[in-house]
Amino acid sequence: MPGSDGSWTDAREILDVLFECDTLEKAADLLYRVRITSGIEVSSFISGVHVSVTYRSQRDPPETTVDSFEPKTGRLLAKVTCxxxxxxxxxxxxxxxxxxxxxxxxxxxxxxxxxxxxxxxxxxxxxxxxxxxxxxxxxxxxxxxxxxxxxxxxxxxxxxxxxxxxxxxxxxxxxxxxxxxxxxxxxxxxxxxxxxxxxxxxxxxxxxxxxxxxxxxxxxxxxxxxxxxxxxxxxxxxxxxxxxxxxxxxxxxxxxxxxxxxxxxxxxxxxxxxxxxxxxxxxxxxxxxxxxLGGKNPTVVFADAMSSAYRVRSISIAAMAAFENAGQICLCGSRIYVEKSVYADFLRQFVKHVTKRYTLRKRVGAVASREHYNKIRGYLQMAADQGATFELGGVPPELAHSAAELMGNNEAADDDDNDPLADGYWIAPTILTNVKEDSDLQRHEIFGPVVTVTPFSGGEDEAIRLANDSDYGLAAVLLTADGARTQRVGEQLDAGLVWVNSWLVRELGTPFGGMKQSGIGREGGDYSRDTFTNVRTIHLPLLYA
Incomplete structure (x- = not known):
């Protein structure tokens, strides 16, 4: 029951219980028990106090909750205060x-x-x-x-x-x-x-x-x-x-x-x-x-990056940039452009590497929500309709509405004898080729485990044109063994962050942010200081009258 000061003692109790669940096994046991009721209730924290149910009911209009589901199972996880x-x-x-x-x-x-x-x-x-x-x-x-x-x-x-x-x-x-x-x-x-x-x-x-x-x-x-x-x-x-x-x-x-x-x-x-x-x-x-804001980031692979000395590194970086966190990182490289002379070799090695290393439910998790699953699925259906080639992956199935979700609890799901992950939001890593330059697949932020691979043959100028042919300008990956090229090309890419032969390396003092539709402002080190402080200039005379 809430106290006279409006605090919700149950929130402290919930947090006490949650802090004991520091393994997946303990958490799974807790979730099994709370699903029988109404999920974990998440309440706001204002002036050091978790606001109470009574507090919420006194709002005008009254505050409600929104259901949050566990992506790996599709089952109710929490009731989040709105x-x-x-x-x-x-x-x-x-x-x-x-x-x-x-x-x-x-x-x-x-x-x-x-x-x-x-x-x-x-x-x-x-x-x-x-x-x-x-x-x-x-x-x-x-x-x-x-x-x-x-x-x-x-x-x-x-x-x-x-x-x-x-x-x-x-x-x-x-x-x-x-x-x-x-x-x-x-x-x-x-x-x-x-x-x-x-x-x-x-x-x-x-x-x-x-x-x-x-x-x-x-x-x-x-x-x-x-x-x-x-x-x-x-x-x-x-x-x-x-x-x-x-x-x-x-x-x-x-x-x-x-x-x-x-x-x-x-x-x-x-x-x-x-x-x-x-x-x-x-x-x-x-x-x-x-x-x-958003990104539709390019990974540019020059032929020298596929020499015997650098091939493994290049393939690994391109895959990591495409599929870490199931592609749900704003910095992911979801458009790969490969110099034509090594395109076939790259594609073969890339598919092989992703198949081996980025296994669904092992290194690749579920996507975050049903809504996001449906969004990604829509783009993959578009790929099929436009005649793109699925080098890996395919159009995932439609998600059936489980009775458990519709009822607001998951007793039915817990009784299912099938794969307990079957109702989750799982999309396998997908590699697409033969995608037109003006396709929405190339231009929109899909934000999932989906990457397009496209050849280029016009040298550095064409690579830069293709990489910059986007409304976004957040990040880019440049794979090459030519040290001079890293500067020539890297300094012409429309991206706030450019990684050369690497990805997601961060020093927290460097400016973080993008160009074009990827946002305004920078944060990190001095740049965060600029965001969170006001600056004034004080003038002091050296000589006083």
């Missing part, structure tokens, strides 16, 4: 009230808080990996990598602020100027469903490090690790209101973006939502925006 405008306002007011004191804390104090958060996530790393794997559909191995990156986010910014530098200049021998930075205020932090914990912490860590406060909203499809993170913030003794996490659907996100008092927005997600955010904030010219 925070409405009143709750969003409460969270914004909590962050606003916390800002004056938090913004005046010393860098050393903020560093200690962030280091404590990093330490606590590290101590519970397997717990977070287990629930990330269950909630998003990724393999446990992939989830472990992303948890380590979440730890690194807090560790990096906890030390960055201790060694921050500024710039001073002389003005004709009569004055000295220096740049002074101060926290920019209250931020809305909105993260996507593909790498839930990693991308949420990528926003929270620098925001708090630079003295800002925040209201964060993860995707309603993947809310579990954000819910677990609220307990970490409690254990780290972060002051109430410094970080608030609300849950909900697009309506919640829209209310947060439009809320009065928000000084900036850091968003990662689709280009269409990014456009909606621009429209919603166009009249507030002072609001800071950092929008990391």
């Amino acid at each position: 925070s409405r405008e009143e709750t969003v306002r409460d969270a914004v007011e909590a962050a606003k009230a916390a800002f004056p004191a938090w913004s005046k804390t010393t860098r050393a104090q903020r560093s200690q808080h962030l280091q404590r958060v990093a330490q606590l996530i590290q101590e519970h790393a397997e717990l977070f990996a287990v629930w990330e794997s269950i909630d998003q559909g990724k393999t446990i191995e992939r989830a472990r990598v992303e948890v380590e990156r979440a730890v690194a986010n807090f560790s990096y910014f906890s030390t960055y602020i201790l060694h921050e530098q500024t710039t001073s200049r002389m003005v004709d021998g009569v004055a000295i100027t220096y740049e002074h930075r101060s926290p920019a205020g209250l931020f809305a932090l909105i993260s996507p469903w593909n790498m839930p914990l990693y991308l949420l912490t990528w926003k929270i860590a620098p925001c708090l490090a630079f003295g800002c406060t925040a209201v964060a909203k993860p995707s309603e499809a993947t809310s579990m690790t954000a819910f677990l993170l609220t307990r970490i913030f409690e254990l780290a003794h972060l002051p109430p209101g410094v970080i608030n996490i609300i849950f909900g659907d697009g309506q919640t996100g829209d209310a947060l973006v439009r809320a009065k008092g928000i000084n900036g927005i850091s968003f990662t997600g689709s280009t269409s939502t990014g456009v909606a955010i621009r429209r919603a904030t166009v009249e507030n010219i002072s609001k800071k925006l950092s929008l990391e």
Whole structure:
């Protein structure tokens, strides 16, 4: 029952139980038990308190919940609160009230808080990996990598602020100027469903490090690790209101973006939502925006990358860039262009490597939701209708609506004697050839385990033209053994991040973001500082009258 202060004691009990489930076996046992009722209830975290059922029922209109399903089985996982405008306002007011004191804390104090958060996530790393794997559909191995990156986010910014530098200049021998930075205020932090914990912490860590406060909203499809993170913030003794996490659907996100008092927005997600955010904030010219949006990234393979010395490396990188996290990474290379003289060899070796290494349900997990499964399936049906060649994979079957989902529980699914993964959202790695240049398969972000492979014969100029023939400009992969070419071609690719003979290598101080329809702004190191601080120039005379 909720207490008189509006807190929901059951949320603490739920978190206590979840924190005991740090193996897939323990989690599976818990999920079997909660499915018989109504799933795990995920509630928002405002000013250090988990809001109660009573609190939600008093909203006008009353807050509801949205069902979140486990991608690997299609079964009910959680009931996620849909925070409405009143709750969003409460969270914004909590962050606003916390800002004056938090913004005046010393860098050393903020560093200690962030280091404590990093330490606590590290101590519970397997717990977070287990629930990330269950909630998003990724393999446990992939989830472990992303948890380590979440730890690194807090560790990096906890030390960055201790060694921050500024710039001073002389003005004709009569004055000295220096740049002074101060926290920019209250931020809305909105993260996507593909790498839930990693991308949420990528926003929270620098925001708090630079003295800002925040209201964060993860995707309603993947809310579990954000819910677990609220307990970490409690254990780290972060002051109430410094970080608030609300849950909900697009309506919640829209209310947060439009809320009065928000000084900036850091968003990662689709280009269409990014456009909606621009429209919603166009009249507030002072609001800071950092929008990391979609990508349709090229991988360019030159003939020298397929020599005997480099063939294995090139094939491995191209496959990794295409199929890690089931292709659900905004940086994935989903358009592969191969120099014609080695095209046949590359394709043969590529299919062989992917068949061996990227096995569905082993290295390749499920896609995140039924809706996303249907979207990818639609593109694969389009490929079949357009006469593309399926070198690997095919059009997956339509998903039957299980009685368990329609009823809101999964007793029926648990009684099924068939493969327990049969009802999940599984799409096998798919390699397409003979795809026309102007096909939507080449131009739209499919965001799944689907890659096109296309030959080119016009040398560097044609490779650059094909790579840049996209509305997007987030990332690119360049595979070549020619050191001079890496600069000639790499500097002409329309991409915010270019990887040469590598992929997904990140140093957290480098600028992260894209060109064209892939967004505006950059984050990482100094670039995150630009996002979360305001800069003023102080002029001091050298001589006083």
